[in-house]
Amino acid sequence: MIEINIIKPLNTADGEINLAVDKKIEDGEFLTLFGKSGSGKTTLLRIIAGLEVPESGYIKVDNEVWFDSKRGINIPPQRRNVGFVFQDYALFPNMSVEDNLKFALQDKNKFKKVDDILKIMEIQNLSKMKPQHLSGGQKQRVAVARALMREPKILLLDEPLSALDSTMRQKLQDELFFIHQKFGIISLLVSHDIGEIFRLSSRVFKISSGEITHDGSPSEVFANQNISGKFKILGEVLSIKKSDILYIVEVLAHNEIIKVTAIKDEIKELLVGDKILLSSKAFNPILTKI
Known part of the structure; x- marks a missing residue:
């Protein structure tokens, strides 16, 4: 479980706002962050990963303190058990797919895990290729595979499917959901695609100007619950x-x-x-x- 209670000032096109989050995220949840650009969605992912520091508050994961402003605790990103898939995938262009995965491997004696993840993601045939020779869908698979090399408790996904066509996007949505269930992790996704949110998410935070204005299932957040019907x-x-x-x-x-x-x-x-x-x-x- 993630317990997060933080405040982080943000400079946006609408002026300075405070990203203020006081929530608990349960094990096994697939949570989507939804809101306009600049509302604080990506910043929240980066704060959990340790790539940005809140002004105040705390973050606990399974009762382990990752950040506490009062106690002066701020565990560095490399010690936080998260996998992060960036919007641009952030693959090393000079490395093959296999070497990208090996670089993320914490225990360098467990090279067999590279083969296991390549197989799970169905990219064994790409192992010797470099990112510039991969399609967008292939890059996304490699980025997720690299994130999984850390055996993360939390998978952070910053609009990883936004640049893909609808057919590929739908296929990779299925794969993300499969990965989420297979590894039993907490998944946090930033998405503007409501169809994608309904398909993947068990819970949604709707964020506006740094505040979580709605918290619930996709139907609770986006649709009138008084609606009943056959379909x-x-x-x-x-x-x-x-x-x-x-x-x-x-x-x-x-x-x-x-x-x-x-x-x-x-x-x-x-x-x-x-x-x-x-x-x-x-x-x-x-x-x-x-």
């Missing part, structure tokens, strides 16, 4: 067209285009590009902006 589908509004007294809303969901009729009140806040929850009640589709 709930995430989608994106493609178009809104008037047809007599009704409106036709085209929704992209799971690579399919669905046409839904709606009344004026239902579409008054909808714009093309909005993420919505499409549900059904008494055979009538309901559109809910999220």
Whole structure:
């Protein structure tokens, strides 16, 4: 379990704000940090990893103190049992895939672990290649593999899939979830993709100007819990067209285009590009902006 109670001043485009977090994160949780750029999401990951220092507060992981401003404790990053996957992957360009993994190995006598992780991530055939010869999806797999070499208690993921196409992104989402379950770790993901959040997360922190404004499951944070229905589908509004007294809303969901009729009140806040929850009640589709 992670216990974190910290304050960290941040300089943002909107001026100075305080990142203030007082939360507990349980073992086995897949937690996503969601919010606008500059709200403090990546900074929180970096604070947990020891790459940035809070102004005040404490961090405990399984009752081990990683940071305590009052007691003058600040365990360095190399002694914190975390794996960090950066948005740009941060692979060493002069090293092969195999050497990138070996570099992260804490016990240099356990080279067999490199082969084990290569196999789990299905990248054995890439072991002798250098990063410049890999695709975006392959780089992501290597970055996750390198993070796992430390046998981390916590896996930190800073928008690792943002640069990938939708097909590859969905495939690698499945792989991240598999890794999370297989290793039984706490995973913290920064993401702006609501579909991705619903697919991976057991819990979401919605952050605004450094404060956690919502904390709950994806449905609790993004969707109206009063909605009941036979199905709930995430989608994106493609178009809104008037047809007599009704409106036709085209929704992209799971690579399919669905046409839904709606009344004026239902579409008054909808714009093309909005993420919505499409549900059904008494055979009538309901559109809910999220």
